[in-house]
Every structure is written in C-alpha cells, then in structure tokens.
Amino acid sequence: MQPKRALIMHPDDNVATAVEEIAAGEEVAVPSAGNFLTLTATEAIPFGFKLALREIPQGEIIRKYGETIGLATTVIAKGAMVHIHNLEGTRARGDLERGSER
Amino acid sequence: MSFLGYIRSDDSVGTRNYVLVIPQGIIAKAVCDFVAGAKTILTVDHGSGRTANDREQIARVLIGLGRNPNVASVIVHAASPGVGYPELCAERLADEIAAGGKRVELLDPAKDGGTYGAITKGIQLARRMVHEASKLRREKVGDDGLCIGVKCGYSDTTSGIAGNPAVGYLYDRIVAGGGTALFGETTEIIGAEQALARRAATPEVAEKILRAVTVREDQAKATGQDIRTVNPVPSNIKGGISSLEEKSLGAIHKAGSAPIQGVLKYAERPTRKGLYFVDNWMGHLSIFAGYAAAGANVVLFQLGGGGVAGRTLLEGSPSVVAPFLWASANPNTYATATDSIDFYSGTVIEGSETPEEAGERLYRTVIDVASGTLTRSETLHYTEPIDMYLEEPRF
Numbered sequence: 001m002q003p004k005r006a007l008i009m010h011p012d013d014n015v016a017t018a019v020e021e022i023a024a025g026e027e028v029a030v031p032s033a034g035n036f037l038t039l040t041a042t043e044a045i046p047f048g049f050k051l052a053l054r055e056i057p058q059g060e061i062i063r064k065y066g067e068t069i070g071l072a073t074t075v076i077a078k079g080a081m082v083h084i085h086n087l088e089g090t091r092a093r094g095d096l097e098r099g100s101e102r
Numbered sequence: 103m104s105f106l107g108y109i110r111s112d113d114s115v116g117t118r119n120y121v122l123v124i125p126q127g128i129i130a131k132a133v134c135d136f137v138a139g140a141k142t143i144l145t146v147d148h149g150s151g152r153t154a155n156d157r158e159q160i161a162r163v164l165i166g167l168g169r170n171p172n173v174a175s176v177i178v179h180a181a182s183p184g185v186g187y188p189e190l191c192a193e194r195l196a197d198e199i200a201a202g203g204k205r206v207e208l209l210d211p212a213k214d215g216g217t218y219g220a221i222t223k224g225i226q227l228a229r230r231m232v233h234e235a236s237k238l239r240r241e242k243v244g245d246d247g248l249c250i251g252v253k254c255g256y257s258d259t260t261s262g263i264a265g266n267p268a269v270g271y272l273y274d275r276i277v278a279g280g281g282t283a284l285f286g287e288t289t290e291i292i293g294a295e296q297a298l299a300r301r302a303a304t305p306e307v308a309e310k311i312l313r314a315v316t317v318r319e320d321q322a323k324a325t326g327q328d329i330r331t332v333n334p335v336p337s338n339i340k341g342g343i344s345s346l347e348e349k350s351l352g353a354i355h356k357a358g359s360a361p362i363q364g365v366l367k368y369a370e371r372p373t374r375k376g377l378y379f380v381d382n383w384m385g386h387l388s389i390f391a392g393y394a395a396a397g398a399n400v401v402l403f404q405l406g407g408g409g410v411a412g413r414t415l416l417e418g419s420p421s422v423v424a425p426f427l428w429a430s431a432n433p434n435t436y437a438t439a440t441d442s443i444d445f446y447s448g449t450v451i452e453g454s455e456t457p458e459e460a461g462e463r464l465y466r467t468v469i470d471v472a473s474g475t476l477t478r479s480e481t482l483h484y485t486e487p488i489d490m491y492l493e494e495p496r497f
Contacts, residue, residue, distance in 0.1 A: 048342035069348035089345025
C-alpha cells in the first residue's frame with residue numbers, strides 16, 4: 001500500500017503535519033532532505049494534525065517551522081499524534097502567571 | 103506587472119470608484135439607497151462617551167476611509183451623535199479628507215432644512231458626484247499603486263503550510279513591485295515575534311514589534327486566564343493547531359520575507375511604500391476597515407477550514423471601500439464554499455503546485471481584481487458592520 005503523506009516545515013522539527021487522513025498502523029512517508037523519512041502511525045492522525053517523528057520525552061521542546069510551538073506534557077511515542085492533549089503552549093498564559101504569584 | 107486603476111489627484115491609485123457618505127446614520131443610508139454608486143458604512147461606534155484616544159481612532163477610520171484611493175469623492179454629514187466632540191466634528195473630518203485633494207461636501211440638518219432637507223440635498227449632490235466620478239477612466243499603472251491588507255482566519259494547518267505561504271509570495275511580489283503590504287494581528291505573532299523582529303528594517307522597528315507583543319502578552323497574562331481557552335480559537339484547535347505559538351508561526355508566513363518598514367497603529371496610514379506590521383486585533387469586522395482606512399485598495403482573507411463546515415456561502419465584506427477576496431488552501435473548505443472563494447491554494451498540499459506557483463496565481467488574481475474584476479463577495483449586496491478597534495473604557 002502507498003504510504004500516507006506528512007510534511008515537515010524545517011529540518012529541526014520533531015513533528016510532521018499529515019496532509020491526508022492517516023489510520024492507526026499505516027506507514028507514513030515524510031519528504032526530508034531529498035529523501036523520505038518513514039515511520040508508522042501508532043494511532044489515527046486526521047488531515048492537518050501532527051505526529052511525532054521520534055520519541056519526545058516529557059518537558060522537551062516541540063518544534064515546527066524550526067521554532068518552539070510548546071512543550072511535551074508527557075512522553076510522546078514516535079508516530080503518535082501531537083496535539084493539545086500532550087503539547088502545552090507556554091506564551092501569554094495568564095493561568096500560569098496567577099499560579100506563580102501564589 | 104501593471105494593473106488598470108483610477109489615478110487620484112494625490113497620485114494614489116483606486117481599484118474602485120465610489121462616492122462615500124459618512125458617518126453612518128439615516129441620512130447616509132437614505133442617500134445611498136437612492137443613488138447608485140454611493141456607499142456608506144455600518145457601525146455602532148460614533149464616539150459619544152468615548153475617550154479622546156478612542157475618538158481620535160474613530161476619526162482616523164472615517165478620515166482614512168474618505169481618503170482611500172477607491173473613493174472618488176465624499177459627503178460628510180453632521181447628524182452623528184459624536185459630532186459635538188472636536189475630533190469628530192463634521193468640518194474637521196471634511197477638511198482632513200479634502201486635504202488629500204478630493205471633493206468633499208457637507209450636509210448639516212441644522213442648516214439644510216432638517217433631516218429631510220439634508221437627505222434631499224445629499225441625494226442631489228450624490229447623483230452629481232457619482233456621475234462626475236463615472237467620467238474617470240482606468241489607466242495602466244505599476245504595482246506601486248497597490249496597497250493590500252491581509253488577515254488569516256479560521257486557521258488550520260493548511261493555512262500555515264500552503265495558504266499563508268502563497269500569500270507571503272504575493273506580499274513579496276507586491277513589495278518588490280514598489281507597492282505597500284499590511285499585516286498585523288498582534289496576538290497572533292506571539293511566539294513568532296523574534297523571527298519578525300529579525301526582519302525589521304531598523305533596530306527601532308524591531309524594538310516596536312517586540313514592544314507591541316510585550317504589551318499584548320502582558321494584557322493576556324493580566325486576565326489570569328489560560329490563553330488556550332481564548333486563542334487559538336476552537337476552530338483552530340479543531341483544525342489541528344495546538345498552541346498560540348504554532349498559530350503565530352504559521353500566521354507570519356503571510357507576511358512574506360521582505361524587510362518590515364514600520365509598525366502602524368490601527369487605521370494609521372503608512373508614510374512610505376513597503377511591508378508594514380499593524381498593531382491591531384484579528385477580528386475580521388475590525389481589521390479590514392482599519393486596513394482600508396490606512397489606504398488599502400484590496401484586502402484578502404486567507405481562510406483555513408475549522409468551523410466553516412456547512413457554510414456554502416461566505417458572507418460579504420465589512421471593509422466597504424476595498425474589494426475583499428476570500429482565499430483558502432483547505433480542500434474541504436473549497437469544496438464546500440466554491441462559489442464564495444476567489445483563490446484556492448490547496449494545490450500545494452495536493453502536490454500539484456509549489457507555494458511559489460500558487461502565489462504567482464494569487465498575484466495575478468489580485469491584479470485582475472485591482473483592475474476591476476469583481477470579487478465573489480462584491481457580487482452580494484450584504485455588507486457586514488465595522489467593529490472599530492477601540493481600546494479604552496466607555497464613560
């Protein structure tokens with residue numbers, strides 16, 4: 001079966017964006033430096049959502065566009081979906097600000 | 103490249119040729135209902151009970167819309183609740199619009215036989231002004247006559263990987279051609295401000311970009327709320343965006359790669375050509391009026407897809423005097439709202455076009471619209487009200 005497509009925006013990224021619907025267990029091909037990086041999706045990745053290109057430890061920076069988009073709130077397996085359940089933005093967080101004042 | 107535009111007396115170039123009647127109100131509405139080619143605006147902000155800063159902001163919007171190159175001539179009436187304030191008195195608005203070199207007429211119910219008298223006089227004036235405007239012909243002009251404003255909305259990951267990069271190409275193309283390009287949405291550069299500051303034309307401009315972000319981020323923190331419950335908005339999260347930073351980093355692609363010449367306030371006119379960051383708010387009823395008041399003669403909404411399910415018709419423009427284009431890179435959005443979308447760049451995701459090829463196609467679409475081709479939203483009468491971006495409390 002043809003592998004599903006996902007894109008990385010910058011060589012430093014540790015996530016890729018699915019550009020088609022990916023089902024659990026499907027192979028994913030990510031164009032990278034003139035070649036393809038292949039991995040297996042451990043769960044369904046809807047169109048436009050992100051998957052981890054390698055295991056990401058808890059607290060590690062998650063990079064897209066070569067820049068920080070947040071921190072991993074838990075260990076994220078290679079091929080797993082990366083979204084609000086395991087990625088936490090750190091900017092403009094009034095709730096954190098309040099916490100730090102206590 | 104070049105387009106066909108209306109050359110104004112101040113050398114700005116119109117892509118449309120309207121007679122504008124402002125501020126909002128029954129006189130303006132009655133005149134525009136009666137006279138073909140006359141336009142007014144819809145907004146509830148008239149300045150009464152507003153602070154001096156906000157009144158000046160309202161004046162800047164009204165004067166700016168009047169001076170917009172798409173406007174041939176203007177009628178200002180004195181029947182708005184805000185006219186008693188010095189910033190908003192009809193004579194001041196009229197004088198500052200006229201300073202740009204175009205014809206401005208005043209209507210005052212107190213001098214023109216009451217409201218009915220002002221309406222009658224306004225209709226007579228507007229008919230003559232529309233007829234006079236129609237004598238102007240489009241002429242071939244360079245891209246330096248273009249001034250464009252953009253916002254991205256209902257953003258999803260297609261916005262960051264295809265839609266905004268195509269807009270970025272367009273922006274680079276317009277700036278390289280000597281034109282002016284405006285982008286903004288301060289909340290939505292949080293997390294991407296360093297990348298933008300590196301592109302500032304001078305250290306002062308870099309400092310202003312960072313300062314705008316600090317002010318906005320401090321405001322967000324002062325609410326005590328988790329920004330993720332506010333922005334990214336639910337449709338962004340539904341579309342695959344996980345954090346404000348991720349949204350911002352995708353959003354800035356629409357600004358292309360040109361040096362940033364300055365930071366403008368809402369509705370402030372740039373003094374020179376080139377790329378400018380506007381310290382504004384993302385709301386589409388607010389931002390496009392601000393761009394038009396700053397002189398934009400075309401505006402563009404780069405649409406993602408989250409939250410537009412079932413919307414086969416995307417409603418019209420709030421910008422009033424600047425033609426408004428819908429662009430999208432989301433195949434589902436395009437399939438749903440094909441009739442409403444002026445430009446589609448999902449081809450980049452499908453692999454049939456590069457972002458540059460899509461951007462070139464977008465550029466040609468904008469040139470066509472600037473030369474007179476109607477945007478999809480211009481084929482509707484429906485116009486949304488303007489939500490002027492005012493930042494101070496009311497009293």
